[in-house]
Amino acid sequence: MIYVYAISEPTVTRSALKQRGLGGATLRTLERGDLAAIYSHHRSLSPAPLRKLVLHHDRVIKAIMATGTVLPLRFGTQLEHEEQLGDLLAARHDELRRSLERVRGKAELGVRVIPAHASAPRRRGDTKGRDYLLDRVRSHRRHQQAVDDVHAVLGALSEASSVRETGTAETVLVAAYLVDQSRVGEFRLQAERLAGRLPGTRMIVTGPLPPYSFAEQQR
Amino acid sequence: MRVEADKQDVARGLAQLVLTLIELLRQLMERQAIRRVEAGGLSADEIERLGQALMALEQRMDELKEDFGLTTEDLNLDLGPLGRLL
Numbered sequence: 396m397i398y399v400y401a402i403s404e405p406t407v408t409r410s411a412l413k414q415r416g417l418g419g420a421t422l423r424t425l426e427r428g429d430l431a432a433i434y435s436h437h438r439s440l441s442p443a444p445l446r447k448l449v450l451h452h453d454r455v456i457k458a459i460m461a462t463g464t465v466l467p468l469r470f471g472t473q474l475e476h477e478e479q480l481g482d483l484l485a486a487r488h489d490e491l492r493r494s495l496e497r498v499r500g501k502a503e504l505g506v507r508v509i510p511a512h513a514s515a516p517r518r519r520g521d522t523k524g525r526d527y528l529l530d531r532v533r534s535h536r537r538h539q540q541a542v543d544d545v546h547a548v549l550g551a552l553s554e555a556s557s558v559r560e561t562g563t564a565e566t567v568l569v570a571a572y573l574v575d576q577s578r579v580g581e582f583r584l585q586a587e588r589l590a591g592r593l594p595g596t597r598m599i600v601t602g603p604l605p606p607y608s609f610a611e612q613q614r
Numbered sequence: 615m616r617v618e619a620d621k622q623d624v625a626r627g628l629a630q631l632v633l634t635l636i637e638l639l640r641q642l643m644e645r646q647a648i649r650r651v652e653a654g655g656l657s658a659d660e661i662e663r664l665g666q667a668l669m670a671l672e673q674r675m676d677e678l679k680e681d682f683g684l685t686t687e688d689l690n691l692d693l694g695p696l697g698r699l700l
Contacts, residue, residue, distance in 0.1 A: 522669065531668070
């Protein structure tokens with residue numbers, strides 16, 4: 396069977412193949428016209444999402460991204476043989492080309508905003524119902540405002556955004572932003588400034604990463 | 615013994631699932647209460663009673679979690695592509 400890492404373009408992939416794939420396997424490329432897929436052969440491989448394997452998968456994709464545009468595949472994408480991969484590239488050619496153009500020259504930045512005092516006890520023995528509820532309302536409003544602020548500031552610096560989670564007890568916001576590589580520095584700077592202005596929250600920014608969240612067709 | 619361990623796993627897994635659903639409902643009710651307060655039109659008495667009900671719910675959840683030795687993290691089931699439950 397074959398393990399597939401990403402889809403890219405023929406010119407890009409040829410130079411990125413020096414990396415080793417999972418389990419030390421040789422990286423190969425399958426080309427169909429103006430598309431190319433990067434994969435490796437394995438006799439049997441059921442990648443449990445072990446940290447090491449996931450990081451390796453990510454390293455391969457980053458190596459390809461260093462040489463050009465890449466559509467990262469999710470960890471664990473396997474097919475039976477090259478023919479299926481070739482068919483896939485042919486069948487979804489137009490959609491894949493559109494996706495490549497969408498992420499060309501851009502990287503993904505992840506933003507996670509969490510409540511600063513998630514584990515603080517919200518009530519004591521003598522807390523009145525009214526105080527408890529109004530405190531929850533205030534907290535909710537602060538978090539809503541934080542989400543709006545993040546979207547306003549960071550959305551303006553991005554080509555696209557994707558919200559994964561919002562408004563739960565554990566997280567205020569988990570979102571991914573597609574940012575032109577020339578604006579990554581400014582994005583991180585603005586995010587840092589913003590983090591200081593959102594009361595009662597903490598912000599974690601990751602990236603630049605390969606565009607995992609924007610590789611698939613947007614609806 | 616293998617059978618005993620399996621029974622314990624099943625019981626714990628079941629507790630995890632049930633408590634997760636209860637926590638989900640609690641959060642939904644909390645959100646609904648917040649919406650009602652923000653929409654206005656609630657008397658002071660109603661706000662007090664709503665708040666008390668939510669507090670009691672939260673307290674009960676904490677007790678249940680402690681009884682079963684589960685943390686909030688344990689209840690946040692990862693549904694893969696659907697994201698986390700809570």
